[in-house]
Amino acid sequence: MTHFLGKLLLSATCWMVRIAPLILFGLVWHLVCSAQLVNKDFLPSPLAVAAAFVDLFSSGEIATNLTITLFRAAVGLLLGAGCGVWIGVMMARSRQFREYVTPIVGGTYSLPKSALIPLFALWFGIGNLTAIAAVFLACLLPMVVNTYHGVLTTPKVLVWSAEALGTRERELWPRVFIRNALPDIFTGLRIALGFSFVLAISAEMIASTNGIGKLIFMYGENGTYDYMFAAICCVVIVAFFSDRALLVVTRRVLVWHESGAFERERPRP
Amino acid sequence: MSQLDLRATPFAWRSVVSVLCFVAFWEIAARSHVAPAILLPPFSIVAEQLWYSTFDGTLAADLSLSLGRAICGLVLATVGGVILGLLMARNRVIEWLADPLVALGFPSPKIAFLPIFILWFGIESLSKILLVAFACIFPVIIGTFSAARAVSQLFIWSALSLGSGRLSLFLHVVLPACYPRIFTTFRIAVPVALITTFTAEMVAGGGGMGGTLIYSQRFFESPTVFAYIVVMLVIGLMLDSAVRRFQHRFLRWAEE
Numbered sequence: 001m002t003h004f005l006g007k008l009l010l011s012a013t014c015w016m017v018r019i020a021p022l023i024l025f026g027l028v029w030h031l032v033c034s035a036q037l038v039n040k041d042f043l044p045s046p047l048a049v050a051a052a053f054v055d056l057f058s059s060g061e062i063a064t065n066l067t068i069t070l071f072r073a074a075v076g077l078l079l080g081a082g083c084g085v086w087i088g089v090m091m092a093r094s095r096q097f098r099e100y101v102t103p104i105v106g107g108t109y110s111l112p113k114s115a116l117i118p119l120f121a122l123w124f125g126i127g128n129l130t131a132i133a134a135v136f137l138a139c140l141l142p143m144v145v146n147t148y149h150g151v152l153t154t155p156k157v158l159v160w161s162a163e164a165l166g167t168r169e170r171e172l173w174p175r176v177f178i179r180n181a182l183p184d185i186f187t188g189l190r191i192a193l194g195f196s197f198v199l200a201i202s203a204e205m206i207a208s209t210n211g212i213g214k215l216i217f218m219y220g221e222n223g224t225y226d227y228m229f230a231a232i233c234c235v236v237i238v239a240f241f242s243d244r245a246l247l248v249v250t251r252r253v254l255v256w257h258e259s260g261a262f263e264r265e266r267p268r269p
Numbered sequence: 270m271s272q273l274d275l276r277a278t279p280f281a282w283r284s285v286v287s288v289l290c291f292v293a294f295w296e297i298a299a300r301s302h303v304a305p306a307i308l309l310p311p312f313s314i315v316a317e318q319l320w321y322s323t324f325d326g327t328l329a330a331d332l333s334l335s336l337g338r339a340i341c342g343l344v345l346a347t348v349g350g351v352i353l354g355l356l357m358a359r360n361r362v363i364e365w366l367a368d369p370l371v372a373l374g375f376p377s378p379k380i381a382f383l384p385i386f387i388l389w390f391g392i393e394s395l396s397k398i399l400l401v402a403f404a405c406i407f408p409v410i411i412g413t414f415s416a417a418r419a420v421s422q423l424f425i426w427s428a429l430s431l432g433s434g435r436l437s438l439f440l441h442v443v444l445p446a447c448y449p450r451i452f453t454t455f456r457i458a459v460p461v462a463l464i465t466t467f468t469a470e471m472v473a474g475g476g477g478m479g480g481t482l483i484y485s486q487r488f489f490e491s492p493t494v495f496a497y498i499v500v501m502l503v504i505g506l507m508l509d510s511a512v513r514r515f516q517h518r519f520l521r522w523a524e525e
Contacts, residue, residue, distance in 0.1 A: 021366045022373075042389060099283030104291065110460060110505030114468040115479070115498050118486035122494065123308055197378040202468045205380070206483065213381070217472070220384030228384055236377040243376035 044226040053230040061215070062234055069204065069212040070238075072128060073196040076135025080196075081189060083136075084143020089178065091144070092151035105144055113138040113195070114202045121207035131203035131211070138199045139192035146188030150181025183257055186250045193246055197239050310492045318492035319499065327481070328500065335477040336504070338394055339466040342401025343458060350406045351451060354413025355443065371410055379404035380468055387473055397469045397477075404465040405458040412454030416447040452516050459508050467501065 026046050032038060033045035044052075056062040087105075091098045113134060120130040154177050162176050178185075204213030212235055219228035292312050298304070299311035322328040357364045357371075383400055390396035420443055428442045470479025478497055485493035 017365075019369055022369050024366075025370065096283060100287040103284045103288050107502055107506065110509045111498070111502040112460065112464040112467050112505060114464050114471070115482065115501045117468075118471065118483050118494055119498060122486055122489075122491065194376060194378070198380055198464070201378050202380050202472070205383070205472045206468075216381055216384055220388065225388065232381050232385065235381045236373060239377045240373055 041223075041225065044229055048226040049229045049233065052224075052226040053233065056227065056230055056234070062212075062231065065210060065212045065215045066234065066238065068210050069200050072131040072203075072211065073135055073200040076132045076200070077139050077192055077196040079132075080136045080139025081143050081192060084140045084188070084192075085147045085178075085185060087140075088144045088147025088181075089151060089173070091148045092177070105141065108137065109141045109145065113199060114206075117199075117203050117206050120203075126207045126209060130207050131200050134203045135196045135199045138195040142188045142191040142195070143185070146184045146191075147181055150184030151177045153184075154180040183254055186246075186254065190243070190246055190250075193243060194239075197235075197242075201235070307489050307491050310495060315492050315495040315499065319496040322493065322496060328497075331476065331478045331481050331497075332500065332504070334394075335466055335470065335479065338397045338470075338477065339401055339462045341398045342466070343405055343455075343462045345398065345402035346405035346409055346458060346462075347451075347455060349402065350409025350454075351413050351444075351447075353406075354410045355417050355439065355447070357410070357414050358417035359439075359443075367410075371407060375407040375411060380465060380472075383469055383472060392473055392475050394475070396473070397466060397475070400469055401462050401465045405462050408454045408457050408461070409451065412450045413447055416450035417443055420446045449520055452512075452520055456509070456512050456516070459512055460505065463501075463505060463508070 029043075030046050033040070033043060087101065091101055091105075116137065117130065117134050120133045124130045124133060158176050158180060159172065162172060167175060200211070201213035201216075204211035205217045208214050212231060216228055216231045216235070219225070219231060295309075296312045299306065299309045303309070319328075353367065357367050379400065382403065383396075386396040386400045386403075390399055424442050424446065425438065428438050433441065466477070467479040467482075470477040471483040474480050474483075478501060482494060482497045485491075485497070
């Protein structure tokens with residue numbers, strides 16, 4: 001019991017040390033504001049932002065708009081990831097398919113996807129479909145490229161072993177190729193997750209009447225900057241925690257993989 | 270077929286066919302009025318519009334403005350990111366200070382900060398350049414940091430025993446060892462810079478490719494919208510292949 005408590009205390013202290021700079025950062029921000037080093041209109045004090053944050057939460061404004069944005073990002077991400085894995089597998093599987101698809105994948109891969117938002121707004125009008133289509137395309141390409149790469153780098157030894165142990169051809173795909181591609185697929189998924197937020201918010205800023213991107217932009221145009229800062233903080237927090245959640249899932253799924261440490265973004269010596 | 274298909278393709282005629290099919294399909298679909306011309310102008314008219322924009326100089330002006338912003342932002346991000354990453358890797362206090370900020374900033378959608386940048390740095394180029402730098406700096410910091418941490422201790426000891434000082438250790442051992450990773454992250458940063466520039470121009474105006482694109486869309490000048498998207502696609506492709514060629518040329522020693 002004491003052992004457990006001690007461990008808890010230790011990890012809590014570790015966390016406090018890690019996030020201390022953030023508190024320091026807030027403190028400096030507060031001091032800059034209260035000493036009136038900068039114009040109050042340009043940089044609202046952290047207390048005002050916190051008050052706005054609480055107000056946005058209690059009025060439900062954040063919850064409604066955040067749900068809309070997350071819905072768009074999630075639908076686009078899921079569709080894009082699903083189709084991306086399928087296309088990537090097909091590309092590795094058949095040379096004909098690969099040759100037909102390569103120029104289209106290569107072209108759209110390096111196209112800045114936000115350029116398509118005005119086009120989608122023209123086609124699908126203002127609202128859900130435009131944002132979802134933009135997110136879908138942005139998430140599709142990294143998934144295709146990573147899945148293709150992962151399947152392609154399957155060691156021959158694995159295939160031969162599986163065959164020698166009596167795996168039928170049909171079972172080879174899910175059991176060997178796709179499993180070998182899983183680390184790459186998760187890498188692609190992490191990139192796609194980042195893109196899904198960027199594209200959903202961009203689409204809302206350009207062509208939407210609701211969602212968190214529109215909310216931020218609207219507060220910016222109205223000049224209610226404390227609310228604008230609070231909404232941006234909210235976006236940062238949500239993006240951070242969804243990224244962390246994906247990392248946790250990745251670690252769970254890839255326990256068997258020897259480079260289980262690969263998803264830690266900073267290897268310590 | 271359930272095995273992998275690894276046969277090399279000397280000349281991928283199917284790729285050419287697929288591009289031609291795509292263009293032909295587009296042209297036929299538009300000509301047969303599947304969709305109104307406002308939504309889908311024929312390819313030939315888009316090409317014509319592209320020709321006009323190229324020759325009356327609007328395209329060149331927009332393109333140079335946008336690319337200038339993107340490149341300025343990229344340079345700022347690379348220089349700042351490399352310096353910060355190296356400092357974080359070699360100094361504990363700086364690492365402790367910057368670590369939570371980088372961890373929080375890396376996954377956040379930087380475009381959400383655009384209104385803050387407009388508020389602080391105005392609506393012209395400066396706010397866009399700084400936003401691009403802000404968007405690109407995090408991958409560079411993280412890449413440089415982990416590369417600098419992974420520098421073999423053997424190299425560092427060798428350099429120290431041969432009498433190199435702190436600065437020359439940095440410049441001649443640690444930094445060159447990080448080049449390959451820095452370049453890989455640079456390749457990630459280039460498309461991010463383009464996306465951020467175009468989006469910022471679309472949202473905040475102030476000219477450039479994105480500005481003209483959204484302006485044409487509002488006035489339903491669809492041929493211009495399509496022509497500009499085609500140009501953006503070509504720019505993306507060209508930049509990516511240029512970076513790749515540069516990497517291949519100068520960082521050959523790092524390739525396995």
